Amino acid sequence: MEFLVLPDCPDAAHVVVCSGGMRRLDHPGSGRPWVMGRWADSDLTIETVGDVSVVLLGCASVGAERLRCLIGRVRSVEDLDRLSGSLAGAFHLIGSIRGNTRVQGTVSTSHQVFHTQIDGVTVAADRPHTLARLVGAGIDEDVLALHLLSLRAPGNLAGRPLWRGVESLDVGEYLRVDPDGTGRVVRWWAPPAPEVSRDTGVKMVREALIHAVEARTSQANRVSADLSGGLDSTSLCFLTTQRTRDLLTTHYTPMDATNDDATWAERARTALPHARHVVFKPDESPEWYGDYTLGEGDLEGPYPVLRTRSTVEHLARQVSALGASRHLQGSGGDELFHPGPVWLHSLLRTRPLAALRLAHGARSLWRWTLPNTVRNLADQTTYPHWLNRCATRLTDSTWSPAAGWENVPHMPAWATGDAVSAARRLLVDAATTQPWSRLRIHHELLSMMRLNGHINRRTSQVTSRFGVSYEAPYIDDRVIEAVMAIRLEDRTSLTEYKPVLKQAMRGIVPDEILARRSKGDYSPHLYSGIRRHQQRILGELGPDSHLARLGLIDPDAVRRTLPSMHPDARTLAPADPTLACETWLRTVTALTDRRPA
Known part of the structure; x- marks a missing residue:
């Protein structure tokens, strides 16, 4: 999928000419070009009521009748807030309302919006290099220096385009373009307060995941899904088989015999007799770092998981040959259901007595000394101050669990002074921004969701060449909201692995599989690939x-x-x-x- 969005104004018509193979949708009323690009029929949902039209590009769980009913209540761009917040799935929402245009993606950026100005007209697209070509933009080498960071740039710096003059939307924002072509960014979404009990939250998570999977299966002839053996991917397989009996599962056997993912995947396959299962042995699978050649669709920026790019292509070829058009995988599950030390820091600010009762167990789990525990939990550093501190410590390679706002970025040992200075300058400039939430756990979660969304978006651009979209239901907006709404003391446990997800999947996933407490390690693939190449x-x-x-x-x-x-x-x-x-x-x-x- 690739598209460009033009506003409903006369000056926009000359921006681009619809070339061969491109599809075109027009603004209601004026008939001017609105959305142009390439997409599959299964990715398009469009309804028009009078002079209001809404396009959903991606996986959306909404019927035509309900969408028409929702559109019938829309009188302004702002009215699309309610519509957007009620739909399940992952998609771009593009609205044309009486000459005004609204474009937005997802909170996780699995569907992102980029924009620029061309001769005074604001134009949007789902890929930054599409706009860069139109304006003749070059690479911003300072931003490129940020991409050398080992744990990705923090905050909205991570989503900053590498092309000069091209901008991207931040968390909870949409792009509004008026009839004269003037655009502005509007924030419409904020994280929910963590106020619901675990029982209520579990029901919300269960419902959100069911709808997220339904959005992927409703328009696909055959769906494939990872069955690594881990709880996240296994849960998706059982959810999917409830929606379709034409499920194809894939499993890459780990090269380390002590990794018990293969054992748990086999148990899940036994419990899924109606699905077709494909298992790739290590000698049938591409090596990590074996081939990471990029194509024209990879121009957005450095590919975030280069080591496994050949595996992604191998997977797409195999499932496409077997008739699958959408592939589901469990990225985002770890971050949603198994938070790290920042959870205890935020719990101390919302339920101090509960946090203090858990502090001793947390010390053992994260191997903190008493002074380190006190220092992490008592830290009151503001987000701008934290960014400034990161800027001064870019060359510090110390690794340790901490309760900061995000993972602390590090420059590699081979970065030059110029690279470090460029990255430091951008971090200092960004230190005027505010966090996405006052609670560190929610800010960090959104940061990780956006990393997962970025990886998913870029990977889907690779698999789409083989007719397969790469899907991550855990990072859908409604799923993220459901988890965020659960009280912090009910969201996780120091003694049980992913309790919320396990409870949500009770009755869907066999109890034997939900009882797993281990997690597979794939570092042997990393060492082997680095050594050979x-x-x-x-x-x-x-x-x-x-x-x-x-x-x-x-x-x-x-x-x-x-x-x-x-x-x-x-x-x-x-x-x-x-x-x-x-x-x-x-x-x-x-x-x-x-x-x-």
């Missing part, structure tokens, strides 16, 4: 690399650091974003050189 990686990050020529990395430091001992897989984390940046720059350069003026 190390020389090629070192060569690509050498003196002739684009990053070196831009003065962002020191190739000698790469060669000293990367081949050294890495007893913890986290110390290898900085290699991935650096390699992703270099691969993206090579792709952009090659495609730009080949493209006619």
Whole structure:
């Protein structure tokens, strides 16, 4: 799917010409071009009532009659708030209301909106490079330096486009464009307060997940789904088989025999007799880092999970050949149902007695000393101050669980002084922004949801070349809201793994599977891939690399650091974003050189 949105004004007509193979939707009333691009019929829902028209591009769980009823109540752009907040699924919502245009995506950015101005007319698209081509925008090298960070840039910096002059929407925002082509960003969504009990919240989560899966199955002939053996993906498989009897599950057997994911996946397959199951052995699966070549659809920015890109293509080819058009997977489940130390920090501010009772168990779980526990829980650092502190510590590579606003970003050891200075400057400039929620747990959760959404969006762009959309029901807006609404003391446990999800899936997933307490480890795939392809990686990050020529990395430091001992897989984390940046720059350069003026 790829599209461009034009406002309902005469000056917008000259912005772009509808080329061969592109589809076009027009504004109601004026008949001017509105939405142009490429999408499958199953991804399009459109209804018009008078001079109000609404388009949903993606997976939406809403019938035509209900959508017409909801549109019939719309009198202004603001009235779409209620409609948007009542729909399940993941999609772009594009409205045309009496000459005004509204464009929005999802909270997680699995469906994101980018925008720019062309001759005074505000234009939106689902991909930033679509707009960059129209305005002739170049790469912002300072923003590129942010992509070298090992844990992604914090806050809205993480979603900042790499193309100059192109902007993106932040959490809970939509783009409004008036009839004269003037655009402005409006915030319409905020996280719910954590006030409902676990019993009520579990029902909300269950209902939200059922509708999220229904949105993916209602318009698909066959759906495939990961069956890794983990609780998140397994739950989706059982939810899906309730909606369709034409389920295809996929499982990549881990190379480490001590990883019990394979055992639990086999138990789930036994309990899903009506589904078709495909298992890929290690010698049938692509190696990590085996092939990470990018294509023209990857121009948005560095690919976030480059190490497994060949596996994604392999998966898409296989399920497409077997008739699946949508593939479900469980990303986002860990962050929703198994929060880290920041949970206790926020609990202390909402239910102090409950937090103090849990503090001792938390110390053991996260291996905190008493001073470290007191320091983390008592920390009152504001979000702007925290951003400034991150800016000063970009070269500090210390790893430890903490209760800060987000994961602390680090520059790799091979980043040059210029790269560090550029990233630091952008962090300091961003230190005037406010958090997405006053509760750190909600701010951190939204940060992780947006990371998952970014990965899902970019991965779906890869799988779509094979006719398969990559879907993550856990990061749908309604699912996120349902989890956020649960009281913090009821949301998790120090002694039980993902209690809310387990209770929500009771009666859907067999109790034997819900009893699992372990979690698989895939670091052997990482070590094996790095070891086998190390020389090629070192060569690509050498003196002739684009990053070196831009003065962002020191190739000698790469060669000293990367081949050294890495007893913890986290110390290898900085290699991935650096390699992703270099691969993206090579792709952009090659495609730009080949493209006619």
